Amino acid sequence: MKTYKNTGNIDTRSGFGAGLAELGKSNPDVVALCADLTGSLKMDEFKNNHPDRFFQIGIAEANMIGIAAGMTIGGKIPFTGTFANFSTGRVYDQIRQSVAYSGKNVKICASHAGLTLGEDGATHQILEDLGLMKMLPGMTVINTCDYNQTKAATIAIAEYDGPVYLRFGRPKVANFTPVDQTFKIGKAVTLTEGNDVTIIATGHLVWEALEAAKELDEKGISAEVINIHTIKPLDETAILKSVRKTKCVVTAEEHNMLGGLGESVARTLALNHPAPQEFVATEDTFGESGEPLMLLDKYGLNAKAISEKAEAVILRKE
Amino acid sequence: MSTTQHLQDFVTQVRRDILRQVHQVNSGHPGGSLGCAEFFSILYQEVMEYSSDFDMDGKNEDLFFLSNGHISPVFYSVLSRSGFFPVEELKTFRKIDSRLQGHPTTHEGLPGVRIASGSLGQGMSVAIGAALTKKMNKDSHLIYSLHGDGELQEGQNWEAILYAGSKGVDNLIATIDYNKKQIDGATDDVLPLGDLKKKFEAFDWKVLELKEGNDIEAIKKTLAEAKALTGKKQPVVILMETEMGNGVDFMMGTHAWHGKAPNDEQLEVALSQNPETLGDY
Known part of the structure; x- marks a missing residue:
């Protein structure tokens, strides 16, 4: 990996x-x-x-x-x-x-x-x-x-x-994107290749997705991590190509489940290639005061949550 | 023909255009449009330097922004009769597939319009932005804007008024259509604006009071005065007292025609009070 x-x-x-x-x-x-x-x-x-x-x-x-x-x-x-x-x-x-x-x-x-x-x-x-x-x-x-x-x-x-x-x-x-990487609006970046599950993440949760992929790899699960830095226009080609291979997806974002990246991905899949999806996102709630890492843990927005959802979605594959 | 005669003919034709536009779709806002017919006509026929070969950036031109977008019928009439688009296109006002949307917009590419307006209170900020760009571009042309008086109830205006006064945006001439009426009635009954002159002065604006806002000579004189006041570290505002529905006797002295179109009989009476001058569309 x-x-x-x-x-x-x-x-x-x-x-x-x-x-x-x-x-x-x-x-x-x-x-x-x-x-x-x-x-x-x-x-x-x-x-x-x-x-x-x-x-x-x-x-x-x-x-x-x-x-x-x-x-x-x-x-x-x-x-x-x-x-x-x-x-x-x-x-x-x-x-x-x-x-x-x-x-x-x-x-x-x-x-x-x-x-x-x-x-x-x-x-x-x-x-x-x-x-x-x-x-x-x-x-x-x-x-x-x-x-x-x-x-x-x-x-x-x-x-x-x-x-x-x-x-x-x-x-x-974490800062991990190559310093010389050109930014192309609307063009997803595939970070790891994998066959068992696609993890589509945006913002701060991209690093968490990479950490989750490592945890999953240790369990013998191969995850394809895609960095969707552009929510709109969405790189549907990259999403569909990956999900056609892995047959399931986890989306991860520091945002409400309603209206965020996950729903855009779900729409893309529903129209083109329906597949099981799990959402790492806040569940129609406001936040609260606290240290950032503790908040991410409480609201289920970290590597641990992503890997758990990945294992769950794999079980939903037909 | 004297310029005054030309302007009077132009204004009369603009009134006909306003009435016929709102009548043909039984919707739109004739009251405020009629009240500002003189102002628009003078601005586009005599005051502003511009090219009717429209370019969005408008460099080396005076620019105008309409904040109270609901008076689109007067804006469309004057733009078309100033050469921005064919007068015939007024036939499409508020109809499907038209560039003449209910409220003005850039979205369909109508020449002469540089910003969408309709949701009230946003035009002052936009005008300030355009004024600041003129300064950065070392372009000495001016920004003109028009705002409803009722529109000043929107808070964003006061953010903008504070900014322009505090930062000395002195290439901006904002005009308030001070007809003292809004949809629900007299502005004094809905939410009184108080002493607008004192309020603008307290925000460091130069204030000109135009009591005869439907008088061609008075408007010309005030706009010339306003222009002379630019470049002196203060924005300029004209409090232009107009008569809503001006030029149509039964539409004057009431807020009833703010957003209501005349029926066939009413149109006939209204047009008879404003005989054709430059040719109907």
């Missing part, structure tokens, strides 16, 4: 900050907007290097989304930064009308997504954002897994013309 080396724990939001800083140098049309969370979003380097292209909007996310939409008129590529909750739920109608329906080239960059925001609790831990964003026609939805991939995705979305939701997080997590 192919294994991956963690080159050191680091937060995905720092990958965003590094990517944005690089865009600052390479693309003069890129501008950044922040709603009073510059440090949390790691936007300081861009802000310091390009004060004329950085806009502190204050705690006014609706205004930030609208300003970003307006800025595209005249050729700018605005990157907005705030927490995932305030990037989506708080400003859904602004995104819907002024960005998505208007077809504006705005990059909505969202940190602190999911339970791993930790101690701040459920007011800030959005678990519905992937669903909200993927339902918007024309919206590209990306959830990156580690620092390197977040940096690469940040750079890649500037080249793509259209609205994008880029989701990342707060905690320091």
